[in-house]
Amino acid sequence: MNTQHVSIALGERSYSILIGAGLLDCADAFGAAPEAAGNGRALIVSNETVAPLYARRLAQTLSGRHASVQILALPDGEAYKNWQTLNLIFDALLQQGADRKTTLYALGGGVVGDITGFAAACYMRGVPFVQVPTTLLAQVDSSVGGKTAINHPLGKNMIGAFYQPQRVVCDLDAIKTLPARELSAGLAEVIKYGPIADMAFLDWVEAHLPALRACEPQALAHAVRRSCEIKAQVVGADEREAGLRAILNFGHTFGHAIEAGMGYGAWLHGEAVGAGMVMAAMLSQELGLADAAFVQRLTAIIAAASLPVHGPVLNAADNAGRYLELMRLDKKTLAGEIRFVLVDGLGQAIVRGAPDALVRRVIDRCCAAPA
């Protein structure tokens, strides 16, 4: 199977996404040697789970490109996507005397990519970085498009930057070592692309869910490539989320409330997005944008990916009120109005507000205990 390329067109910040098996061992996948070959340093930022599996292999692959390659393993998990962990990266960079030509490599899932990208954006006001995503979620979504961030106790991804990587290298082999729960979490973002942009892709995903869950190489390759293509198109049209880009957050407004309400890390991001997409589809139906059959079908696909289709109860006394309170902290909120990504069931999304009463009805419906 050949390596596939997806380009993301952002003028002077354009870059390539490479997708293939075994790329971690392939020096060419990381591009032509840099100008001052062998001169710049590199820091591979990973976490305690991923580093033992892949960090030394990547360091070996990069050894011809950099004067030195160091490895930093952060604690693993969304709960550590904070300033304290970010500072571990700055400490490592300063202690090794890293300069403005030092390249950061983010080796891991979405948390490692987000925090490493933000470190690269801020260290000396910006150093180069490369995304080497090892989870399905990071390969199909978070590593592409330049959104970087850390969490604040009062809100997810509240502190961050739009900062594009030099390149994204997706080794499909890495997905094979993922726990099933993480694989399902990644499928949530794959499923997302259909309703917002390409219903034919949703058909394909529906038909290939068993192959994807079995990590069948051709199926994975197609899912990653098509997801990246859609994301590249949207990001290329709206890098800084002035408008269109917000559609990529389908399921995320409800999802972020679930993650924050349960405590970061209790639900995986993809799990929260799974239940969140069900809620967003139900809200689309309440507003007359989508029909019941679409909601039913999407819910079935999400369930078939082993993702939750019921939201958790965040507050026994006023559950919907708690969701609303948390959602008002979402970055898409404007002048107190929560902005939802809604879909029409035909592959188109819009971003708009909705009456609280309808939102409450949807939350009550979706958080009811499964039959």
Added chain:
Amino acid sequence: MNTQHVSIALGERSYSILIGAGLLDCADAFGAAPEAAGNGRALIVSNETVAPLYARRLAQTLSGRHASVQILALPDGEAYKNWQTLNLIFDALLQQGADRKTTLYALGGGVVGDITGFAAACYMRGVPFVQVPTTLLAQVDSSVGGKTAINHPLGKNMIGAFYQPQRVVCDLDAIKTLPARELSAGLAEVIKYGPIADMAFLDWVEAHLPALRACEPQALAHAVRRSCEIKAQVVGADEREAGLRAILNFGHTFGHAIEAGMGYGAWLHGEAVGAGMVMAAMLSQELGLADAAFVQRLTAIIAAASLPVHGPVLNAADNAGRYLELMRLDKKTLAGEIRFVLVDGLGQAIVRGAPDALVRRVIDRCCAAPA
């Protein structure tokens, strides 16, 4: 005296610098009312020294532009330009439910401008901000050009972003309330522009130092305008310091070592730049770029501005070694080589390395006790 305008040309990130007396009370100085007039919130970020003098007046001036205007007073001083203080801004924004259309106003000196600009760059990945500098140093240098940052225990301005304000509003009246020491510190950056870009301006500064130190309005207006013009020209040609922009750091490589070595805040930034310019001029002479007469003249001008012309002893056993160690942490350092901004005495600057032995000689010469 009329309000003067300087434009800074950065494509879609272009903006105006307004310079005049009484602008803090002039709503028009802050531009046309925003699109959603009265809809966006505002947070004025200041410090405990400046807020009591000007924050309420600015809030009053802005009251017609924003749905709400809040004030946050940070602790005062370079020692507080750190993550903990930055987080006070994020806490205030999140507690008041600030969204992506909330505008931050940086009301104060260089520290307030740097930290507020960085908060604006990071909050929700970027919100608008306006610089309202109240010190001479901030008006002629730090508020212009989009460099924002906080300090790390291991280095000054190590964590930051290039992030341009919407506008810079310089009220010359604010300079009149500055302590003499702060005024002198600002003059260091005014003096800087001559040797790197415009020797006629150095002639003018030399002739008008008494008027500037007396805060004579016409002299202040000219010094601020011409400084901003030179800075705008350099930044417009090299926003992200790929090359030319580094010349603005004349005196800063040595100066940063002094600030870090003495502990942030012991020497004012401008004071460290004063002694640092003497060292940089001496190094230029050692390398045959400038002559002794120029070094003598520049040293006399710096002394006449009441700025130090001798560096402090940072380490009794190996003073030059300590300077070198600290300078290797400078952001302009590449592959371990310290990059110095050197001048030819005719208004041109270059950035280059220098042999350690020469640098040591200069440090020894400049740090000798005054005769």
